[in-house]
Amino acid sequence: MPVPVAPRRWPLLGHTPAMLTQRAKFTDALHEHGDVVRLDLGPLHAYFVTDPALTHEVLVAQGSKFRKGAMFDKFQPYLGTGLLLSNGEFHLRQRRLMQPAFHRERMETYASTMARAAASLVARWQPGEVRVIENDMQELAVTIVGEALFSTEIGEPAVEEVRRSIFTVIQQGMIRALSPSFVEKLPIPGNREFDAAIARMKAVVLQVIESWRADGVDRGDMLSMLLLAGMTDQQTYDEVLTLLTAGIETTAIALAWALYEVGRNPEIERRLHAEVDSVLGGRPVTFADVASLTYTEQIVQETLRMYPIWFVMRRALVDVQLGDVHLPAGAEVIVSPHALHHDQRYFTEPWRFSPDRWTPSFASGLPRGAFIPFGGGNRQCLGNTFAHTEIVITLATIAANWRLTPTRPARVKFTSAPYPNGLLMKAVPRN
Template sequence: MPVPVAPHRWPLLGHTPAMLSQRAKFTDALHEHGEVVRLDLGPLHAYFVTDPSLTYEVLVSQGSKFRKGAMFDKFQPYLGTGLLLSNGDHHLRQRRLMQPAFHRERIENYASTMARAAAALVARWQPGEIRVIENDMQELAVTIVGEALFSTEIGKRAVEEVRRSIFTVIQQGMIRALSPSFVEKLPIPGNREFDAAIARMKAVVLEVIESWRADGTDHGDVLSMLLLAGMTDEQTYDEVLTLLTAGIETTAIALAWALYEVGNNPEIENRLHAEIDSVLGGRPVTAADIASLTCTEQIVQETLRMYPIWFVMRRTLVDVQLGDVQLPAGAEVIVSPHALHHDPRYFPAPDRFDPDRWTPDFVSGLPRGAFIPFGGGNRQCLGNTFAHTEIVITLATVAQQWRLAPTRPARVKFTSAPYPNGLLMKAVPRN
């Protein structure tokens, strides 16, 4: 069948102006035009999938017929062949090598690091102080991922550089992904900032690797595990940068938005505090507590629904049938967690923050592919349990001691995801 073309197509530039100006508002509405809709990103034709069952086919049931798409090609010269960008046998090999770092017993060990880092952060807050919450959560996410990766003193210096540079890489990289190739060669400030940030991070991570080679000690961190598995310095760098990029962005965004939404909904906040007090009784939260934190879990799920990444791209390796659409080999396919999570057919009143929607009956009634905060199939984020644990533990740690009251409505800066932009919140002690 003919594939409907999305509205707002410009000559030569295609749908890129609409994507960059309207962001999720544009892509969230594409389900009104069909299950698969054609988008033109400059000269590149892409197929935007709006149906959950077809999304599941792309990510899982027919996942072997796809590889990473054009968006990831733009990042590869800078992020290398880590898990985020690699394909085929190389991807499977690297995934198997890295899976032990995210086994349950490792997550339990990381949980104590998460709780300690979160407690150290909130201990610095002063009563009545106005905090820029997204900055606090970015700092926390970098600290936690950095400590899990690097346990040495030189590793701590690497964490400081990552804190300085990683969000420039993520935000400027997304602009490159949506722009024609010539744009990244222009001598404009965004390109200079991106190139400088990549160079700084590469230098400091390679310095940490060189230091480990000279020492040869297993420090019990992820870097030791990668090097002991026999990876080269370059491959280790690629995987470290992948973990930093993937492990910081999603978590920091989710934490900032969760705290804002809780602070903006007194009824939800009161229920959260009552649950935290009942389950923890004033002691620090542990990984074993998570199963008992039902309200907290619902808040996390709703946050991951409302504020996921914008979209990912895949490329067909062979001809693929998606519903009524036959895609040729080499076709670019777009899947949008944000569009799926805001589809009113599956999430009534999708723009309302409603943790109560996450009942067992509601979850069992969702079609496969409707809720994909961490992707799916063998491309599902390897650190999804790590991230989920970090969000729950941080939310519980903050809620034990503080109420955070928004001082103004939320502002959003949309790049690869809906970034909070100046979430100013007043820290009010609970006791």
């Protein structure tokens, strides 16, 4: 069948102006034009999938027929061949090597780091102080992932550089991914910032790797696991940068938005505080508590629904039949968690923050592919349990001691995801 073309296409530039100016408002509405809609990103033709069942086909059922797409090709020269960008047998090999880093016994250790880092952060807050919450959550996410990666003092310079550079890499990288290739060669400020940030991060991470190899001791961190698995310096760097990129952005955004939504919904806040008080009884949260914090988990699920990444891309390795649409080998496919998560066919009042929607029956009744905050198939984020645990533990730690009240409506800066921009909240002690 012929594939409908999305509206607002410009000569030469295609749909890139609409994507960059309207962001999710543009892509969230594409389901009105069909289950598969053609987008032109400059000269590149892409197929935007709006149907959950077809999304499941791309990510899972026929996942072996796809590889990472054009968006990721633009990152490859800078982020290498870590799990985020690698393909085929090499990807599967790297994934197997990294899986032990997320086993339960290690998660218990990470949970202690998460609780300690969250408690340290909020201990610096003052009663009545107005905090820029996205900055606090970014700092916390960097600290937690940094300590999990580099457990000793040799990693401190790397963690500091990550705090300085990682969000420049993520945000400017998305702009590059949506722009024609010639744009990244222009001497404009965004390109200079991106290139400088990548160069600084590579230099400091390679210095940490060199220091580790000098004694070769297993320090119980992720870096030790990667190097002891026999990875080269370059492979290790690629995976470290992947873990930093994937492990910081999603979690920091989710935490900031979760705190904002709780703070502006008194009944949600009351129920969160009641659960935390009942489960913890005034003591610090532990990994064993996570399973009992069921309403907190519902808040996390609803946050991941409302504020996910914008889209990902895949490239067909062979001819693929996707519903009524035949995709030739080499076709670029776009899947948008944001568009799927805000589709009112599957989520009633999709723009309303409602943790109560996440009953077991609702979750089990969702079509496959309708809720994909961490992707799916063998490309599903390996650190999804890490991220869930971090968000629950941080929310519980904050809720046990503080109320956070927004001082103004949220402002959004949309790049690879809806970033909070100047999310000001007043810290009020609960006791």
